[in-house]
Amino acid sequence: MPKKLVRITTIPLSLEKLLEGQLSYMNQFYQVTAVSAEKERLEKYGRDNEVNTFWVEMTRTITPLMDAKAVWKLYNYFKKEKPLIVHTHTPKAGIVGMLAAKLAGVPLRLHTVAGLPLMETTGNKRKLLDFVEKLTYKLATKVYPNSRGLKEIILKEGFAEEEKLKVLGKGSSNGIDTSYFNPSDFSEEDKMKIRRELNLPEKDLVFIFIGRLVSEKGINELVAAFKRLQERKPELSLLLVGPFEEELDPLSEESKKTITEHPKIFITGYQADVRPYFAVSDVLAFPSYREGFPNVVMQAGAMGLASIVSDINGCNEIIVEGKNGMIIPVKDEGALFNAMELLAQNEDYRLRLASNSREEICKYYERKEFWQILLKEYKSLEQEYIKS
Numbered sequence: 001m002p003k004k005l006v007r008i009t010t011i012p013l014s015l016e017k018l019l020e021g022q023l024s025y026m027n028q029f030y031q032v033t034a035v036s037a038e039k040e041r042l043e044k045y046g047r048d049n050e051v052n053t054f055w056v057e058m059t060r061t062i063t064p065l066m067d068a069k070a071v072w073k074l075y076n077y078f079k080k081e082k083p084l085i086v087h088t089h090t091p092k093a094g095i096v097g098m099l100a101a102k103l104a105g106v107p108l109r110l111h112t113v114a115g116l117p118l119m120e121t122t123g124n125k126r127k128l129l130d131f132v133e134k135l136t137y138k139l140a141t142k143v144y145p146n147s148r149g150l151k152e153i154i155l156k157e158g159f160a161e162e163e164k165l166k167v168l169g170k171g172s173s174n175g176i177d178t179s180y181f182n183p184s185d186f187s188e189e190d191k192m193k194i195r196r197e198l199n200l201p202e203k204d205l206v207f208i209f210i211g212r213l214v215s216e217k218g219i220n221e222l223v224a225a226f227k228r229l230q231e232r233k234p235e236l237s238l239l240l241v242g243p244f245e246e247e248l249d250p251l252s253e254e255s256k257k258t259i260t261e262h263p264k265i266f267i268t269g270y271q272a273d274v275r276p277y278f279a280v281s282d283v284l285a286f287p288s289y290r291e292g293f294p295n296v297v298m299q300a301g302a303m304g305l306a307s308i309v310s311d312i313n314g315c316n317e318i319i320v321e322g323k324n325g326m327i328i329p330v331k332d333e334g335a336l337f338n339a340m341e342l343l344a345q346n347e348d349y350r351l352r353l354a355s356n357s358r359e360e361i362c363k364y365y366e367r368k369e370f371w372q373i374l375l376k377e378y379k380s381l382e383q384e385y386i387k388s
Contacts, residue, residue, distance in 0.1 A: 005085045010036065018114065030085070033051065036058070078101055099135075108141055115150070138160075176367050181303050198280070200280060204235050207238050208241065208277060209238070209240050213267075215249050218336075219255060220254075227262060240259065241277045285336070287309070289330055294315060326343070
């Protein structure tokens with residue numbers, strides 16, 4: 001009978017997107033159960049990926065009573081099922097899952113850190129989030145920052161000792177499927193058809209952003225820089241692929257107005273398949289304030305785009321300045337404008353960056369190789385546990 005592995009995320013979207021394909025792969029070696037909120041969506045994920053599921057209601061905000069209920073439900077589940085490994089992702093799933101696993105005596109308690117939302121928080125809320133983060137790491141037997149930069153931040157903030165931390169491979173939580181994200185799957189005719197469907201002008205150079213349309217992704221700066229640049233160079237478009245999140249981190253009123261009214265800014269909402277949008281674009285503009293190890297930057301590279309990213313962990317590990325993209329200071333609209341202007345005007349430079357992009361991703365971040373690295377880590381921890 002294979003040993004039991006429980007993987008926990010706060011919402012099923014993280015299982016679907018951040019860990020796509022990974023649990024099905026691990027199911028060949030362990031009896032895998034996916035735990036998350038949103039019962040119906042979780043059960044659909046389980047059917048689609050042929051893994052067991054267990055529903056626990058969790059929220060992405062601070063909800064002590066609900067969180068205590070989640071811990072209690074998980075504790076009872078772990079006592080009954082006796083998993084060898086519990087592996088959590090995302091902050092809420094981390095604290096709830098690690099606490100329940102520790103109380104239930106689960107031997108291998110692993111937590112992956114894919115970004116620190118608390119870095120943009122201040123005051124008492126920051127103190128509380130710092131405490132929760134520290135406690136999560138204390139309860140875990142091993143913590144996996146998904147980038148080298150994130151590991152440095154964790155050490156600098158004093159959240160954990162170095163011996164508890166490990167970056168798997170070159171970083172990332174799941175690598176990238178470069179056979180799926182492949183620009184050669186889109187012919188020139190395909191691209192023209194997609195442009196027509198989106199009303200994108202045939203000859204325009206297209207900057208693309210993919211992700212949540214919120215302040216901490218640098219959207220206010222991106223919209224302002226694009227608006228200024230487009231006045232100088234009319235044959236430009238900006239394609240924004242992703243949902244607005246009004247309740248958590250809304251954009252400025254000015255940005256919202258510009259997005260709505262500007263004839264060259266195109267919004268698509270959330271898209272399950274982002275490849276067609278990359279296929280008709282020229283440059284990824286990703287001026288985020290904080291990330292773990294951003295899938296979007298790997299996807300853009302695999303699709304052969306040059307990238308402009310902010311100088312934050314993850315982004316500045318995937319992008320090498322002057323090789324496959326440009327790196328700009330965080331929250332710097334002027335620097336973003338200058339980088340966008342350079343790539344819009346200097347076609348040779350832009351194409352040189354783009355021509356290196358896919359090779360870099362294929363070389364370092366192939367998804368199946370990451371799965372093998374993680375499996376090797378599981379097996380190594382298992383052996384250590386058996387010996388002890």
